[in-house]
Amino acid sequence: MSETAASETELSFEAGAPTELFDVIVIGAGSGNSIPSPELAGLKIAIVDDGRWFGGTCLNAGCIPTKMFIHPARLVSHLRDAAHLGVTGTASADWAAVRARVFGRIDSISQAGEQYRASGEPNVSLVRERVRFVDESTLVTASGRRLRGRALVIGAGSRPRELRVLPFGPRVISSDDALRLETLPERITIIGGGVVASEFASLYHGFGAKVTQLVRSTVLSSLDADIRATFVAQAGAQWDIREHHDVVDATIPDDATSPIRLVCNTGDVLETDLVLVASGRVPNSDRLGTEVAGFDQELNGRLVVDAHQRVLRAGQALPNVFAMGDIANPHQLKHVANHEARVVAENLRRTLVATSDNEELVSNTLSPVPLAVFSTPEIASFGATLTEARDAGIDAVEVRQDYGGTAWGWALEDQHHFAKLVVDRVQGQILGAHIIGPDAAILLQPLVQAAAFNMPVQGLARGQYWPHPAATEIIENLLLNAKEECNA
Amino acid sequence: MSETAASETELSFEAGAPTELFDVIVIGAGSGNSIPSPELAGLKIAIVDDGRWFGGTCLNAGCIPTKMFIHPARLVSHLRDAAHLGVTGTASADWAAVRARVFGRIDSISQAGEQYRASGEPNVSLVRERVRFVDESTLVTASGRRLRGRALVIGAGSRPRELRVLPFGPRVISSDDALRLETLPERITIIGGGVVASEFASLYHGFGAKVTQLVRSTVLSSLDADIRATFVAQAGAQWDIREHHDVVDATIPDDATSPIRLVCNTGDVLETDLVLVASGRVPNSDRLGTEVAGFDQELNGRLVVDAHQRVLRAGQALPNVFAMGDIANPHQLKHVANHEARVVAENLRRTLVATSDNEELVSNTLSPVPLAVFSTPEIASFGATLTEARDAGIDAVEVRQDYGGTAWGWALEDQHHFAKLVVDRVQGQILGAHIIGPDAAILLQPLVQAAAFNMPVQGLARGQYWPHPAATEIIENLLLNAKEECNA
Incomplete structure (x- = not known):
């Protein structure tokens, strides 16, 4: 499948505009930015991104800076809840100081990354413009450049969903702006019940804001019911969580000293200083105009890919169009996007570089996909709930281990937290x-x-030591409980 | 090998004293207390323990209560060191409140455990006396009772080593008393550089005492050199650590308001309010008089056992004498003692209960043995250092991953901490x-x-997801670094 790499000077002209040719065009500089690997050093690659910051959501507004804010927020939260442990005191986290520290670091990394992509490697160039598809291999940029790739990688990510009743503006922000606020508002209302909304609620609460979280359905609705109930109870003791609350009307004065007024379907009326809408994310396929190229997509705009991360058109995989990340999977998780980028990079190598025709494309088979919610309380999860497993016809059983049933849980004086395991009996x-x-x-x-290495629960706890009395004894006991429920 | 269980009424008289017969005598109610399993319910079992508290060191003075103190101590320590994170405040941990909370819980558990052993199961009796060996199967108690067992399990543990120059007393305490102090001393000097000494130094420091740690050789001398150096630097910034300091003279006034005076081999003279001697632990074989029974032992008094946990005499395993825990292994770790107790219980079943003669004894092959030091900074480790692996003739390589090289490390603003892995290249x-x-x-x-399941580093990191940006990315990157260094 190897062909000669497109040379620097190879240009064609179409409809009056010169078409710049590349071996690979990567749209999106999040996980896509890792595509230009040493194995692809012989290819001419363009990285295209018009993002406000270079490097994607995770680095600039998502996973990484949120955790950098959450850590100091937790130090404060832990102290607030320590009297029963015999610890007293007061602490506060300085929003402006944390913001300066976090973005002093993050922005430098983003800028250095952009500079490197612009001029760091001879085979890679950076196109810092919005693009739209002309056809399956051709893009046009906002300034009118035409780019054609022998292969395309679509990793343009997702963006915060805007609500009709609460359009984004100076006082109705998305997660993109949520960490870059000049000052912490006294009162903030967060619209949404997902991972992003819940993490931000916990974060703002830690910094001392009065948080109200309005959730149209239920908080973290995809998770196990007991986990959700415990989260609502524990988080609800810290900030105001209102499930089944939908904002039906909003009055948003321009004057920041006048309160925002939100009216809910329940009749609740809230006054607040700032609104964070964290009510889901939209794949950016519409911004790219992928419909022109005819790519298959879900109703929400997510591109459909095969196991090799190749985009489908009319149900057939296009040989040289790959997609990855939030635009191509439902997880919206950085570790998933990174793994998909590795699959794409390897398949680009096999498609464009490998000298043998016999190299099959690699498939993305990695599972399970874990997720973590870095709120307080923290949540981590993967795979099926008991209900999901039984609905799938599996003879499944669920076991539980409370933190409080272990020595570490005694140290925490824990009364609320637990782990559950669903196993094939x-x-x-x-x-x-x-x-x-x-x-x-x-x-x-x-x-x-x-789970990833198919190790059954039988023998798993007793086949290794678990240092006493570390928190991992929760997992040890969970596995022992599971073994008891399994046959043979 | 099964024989009829000794009946309740079966007594014999020797040398005038009635000998009480048991199927199994377990000496030591720490991990040994778990020996009477449902599988052994048909056996007449005596649990013998003369400990100050019932349930052994881990529950009453060791692993568990120390962690219950360390958790509040850490909350305070973390806040002391949070200004660079943008968090300010003050906190303190109330020694008396924590002590009351911890021992309110622990002592109840210990007392309930003792009561259950005394009267909770018809086949088990409790002998709350010191015992000494008469021969390999016979013990005499302090009050003159003679106990004989078809099988014996020696799990009598270890005790803090006393130093000649610093005999234990009201102002020179061991770890047994270190958590039960009425009040926290203003100044405490800790003698020792091992895990126990280092955890207590961190704990007292967290509660606000002025801690000096005197170490005859080096702190945590069995651990990796880089780990040790980082510990000394990080801990040394919190409390006063003096390596290569041996106390050669001590003046200990009875009057608690007069300072204790310690003179070191270096010429250093210290004044302090309390001394904690945590300078190693001595197996309790001497207290049992095991030499009368002729059991093989190490120079330090540790009993020698085979892979089935059977005690050796003149190099030969005794068929019905087992040993486990600190008296029989060098680790002094609860999770090891617990595992050995499971091996012993199963071998007792096979020896005394099983109806088939064909059941071979099980061996204790579980490895590796991890240890954790719950100081701040925390340490965890298992297996060989690079030096040890190379000295063993292995083509070993070492890789390192700094916390600071991961997103979680950015959140911590970490500049000091790391993980190292030693692998067979x-x-x-x-x-x-x-x-x-x-x-x-x-x-x-x-x-x-x-390591326990023999999973090589190749494929280990990339064969599973690691939730981004959790601290486990340190381990993911460590494994990736290791894979780079390995052949094939």
Whole structure:
């Protein structure tokens, strides 16, 4: 499948505009920015991104800066809730100082990344413009440049969904602006019940804002019911969570000293100083005009890909058009986008570089997909709930281990948090794991590892040591409980 | 091998004293207290313990209560060190309140455990006396009772080592008393550089005491050199650590208002209010008089056992004498003692209960053995250092991942902490792992799991997802670094 790489000087003219030719055009400089690997050094690659910042959502407004804010917020939150542990005191996190520290670091990384992409490697060029599809291999930029790629990688991500009743503006912001506020508002209302909304609610609460979270349906509705109930109880003791509340009318004065007024379907009327709309994200396929190229997409605009990350058109995979990340999967998780980028990069190599025709494309088969919510309480989860597993016809069983049933839980004086495991009763395979409590995101990993490598629960706890009395004993006991429920 | 269980009424008289017969006598109610399993319900079992508290060191003075103190101490410590994160405030942990909370819980558990052992199961009785061996199957108690067992389990643990120059007393305490102090001393000097000494130094420092740690050789001398150096630097910024300092003379006034005066080999003279001697632990074999029974032991008094946990005499395993825990292994770790107790219980079943003669004894082959030091900074480790692996003739390589090289490390603004992995370069087997930093004890587990189940580093990081940006990305990157260094 190897062909000669497009040379620097190879240009064609179409309809009066010179078409710049590339071997690979990558749209989106988030995880897509990792595509130009050493193995592809012989290819002429364009990275296209018109983002407000270079490097994608995760780096600039998502996973990374939120956690940098959440850590100081937690130090404050932990102290607020420590009297029963014998600890007293007061602490506060300085919003402006944290913001300066976080973006002093993040923006430098983003800028250095942009500079490197612009001039760091001879085979890579950067197109810092919005693009739209002309056909499956051709893009036109906002300034009228035409770019054609032997292969395209669509990794343009997603953007915060705007609500009709609450259009974005100076006082109705999205997560893109949520960390860059000059000052922390006294009162903030967060619209949404997903991971992003819940993390920001916890974050603002930690910094001392009065938070109200309005959720049209239920908080974290895709997660296990017990996890959700515990989250609502624990988080609800910190900030005001209102499920089944939909904003039906909003009055948003330009004058920032006048309160915003929100009217809910329930009749509730709220006054607030700032609104964060975190009510889902929209794949950016519409901004790229992918419909012109005829790519298959879900109703919400997500591109449909095959196991090799190739985009489908009329149900058939296009050989040289790949997609990855939020625009191509439902997870909206950076670790998933990164993995897909590795699959795409390898398949680009096999398609454009490999000298043998015998190299099959690699498939993306990695599972399970864990997610973490870095709120307080923290949540981590992967796979099926018991209900989902049984609905799928599996003879599944669920076991639970409370933090409070372990020595570490005693140290925490924990009364609320737990881990659950869903297993195939016959085989002992781990089908799902659901944890709420301190360190959930890291406690999940031995279970991810076991599930990914098909290690059944039988023998798993007793086949390794678990240092006493670390928090991992929660997982050890969970696995022992599971083994008890499994046959053979 | 099954025989009829000794009946309640079966007594024999020797040398005038009635000998009480048991199927199993367990000496030590720490991990040994778990020996009476449902599988052994048909056996007449005596649990013997003369400990100050019922349930062993871990529950009453060790692993569990220390962590219950360390958690509030850390909340305070974290806040002291949070200005660079944008968090300011003050906090303090109330020693008396924490002590009351911890021992209110622990002592109840201990007392309930004792009551259950005394009267909770018809086949188990409790002997709350000191015992000494008469012969390999016979014990005499302090009050003159003679106990004989068809099988014996020696799990009598270890005790703090006393120093000649600093005999234990009201102002020179061991770890047994270190958490039960009425009030926290203003100044405390800790003698020792091991895990116990280092955890207590961190704990007292967190509560606000002025801590000096005197170490005859080096702190945590069995650990990786980089880990040790980082610990000394990080801990040394919190409290006064003096390595290569041996106390050669001590003046200890009875009057608690007069300072204790310690003179070191270096010429240093210290004044302090309390001394904690945490300078190693001594197996309790001497208190049992095991030499009368002729059991093989190490120079330090540790009993020698075979792979089935059977005690050796003149190099030969005794068929019905088992040992476990600190008296029989060098680790002094609760999770090891618990595992050995499970091996012993199963071998008792096979020896005394099983109806088939064909059941071979089970062996204790579980590895690797992880340890954790719950100080701040926290340490977790298992297996070989690079030096140890190379000294063993293995083509080993070491890789390192700094916390600061991951997004979670950015959130922590971490500049000091890291994980190291020692791997067999040819096979990719994990030979050792060494972590210093927040959450080290739980971050270690995926590596323990991989090592225990012989999963090589090749494919390990990329064969599973690691939720971004959790701290586990430190381990993911460590494994990727390792894979780069391995052949094939």
